[in-house]
Amino acid sequence: MDRATIDQVAHDVSQSLATGDSRPLRGRLRDNTLLHVPGASGLSGEYQGVDAISDLIDRFVDQRKQGLRFTASNVAQGSGGRLQLCGTFEGRRAGRELTVEAMIEMEVTEGTIREAWLSCPDQTAWDAFWR
Secondary structure (H helix, E strand, O other): OOOOHHHHHHHHHHHHHHOOOOOOHHHHOOOOOOOEEEEOOOOOHHHHHHHHHHHHHHHHHHHHHHOOOEEEEEEEOHHEEEEEEEEEEEEOOOOEEEEEEEEEEEEEOOOOOEEEEEEEEOHHHHHHHOO
């Protein structure tokens, strides 16, 4: 996969998470795209397809109105179409504050995300924010 494609996929994912607008991300998803969100929060689980993953972004939108945002800090390309996007989620919700580092690791084929994993080192803080 060429660097321009990697950069565009990373940009589209970052833009959707930063703005809460799922449209850039929707163009990178297919009906069989799978997103894994670990933990014990109300967001934990597996999301499959354009609509399910876009709905998750819409849940971020609701929280973004209270200040939830993602700021990308690093993009790394691995072998075999692997892409890692690292950054920080920050926000306020129901009297709780969140600042956590996060990583979205993706398998990308021809500019489309096949599978992705969201993770953060402070899973406890992430879960508490979304409970």
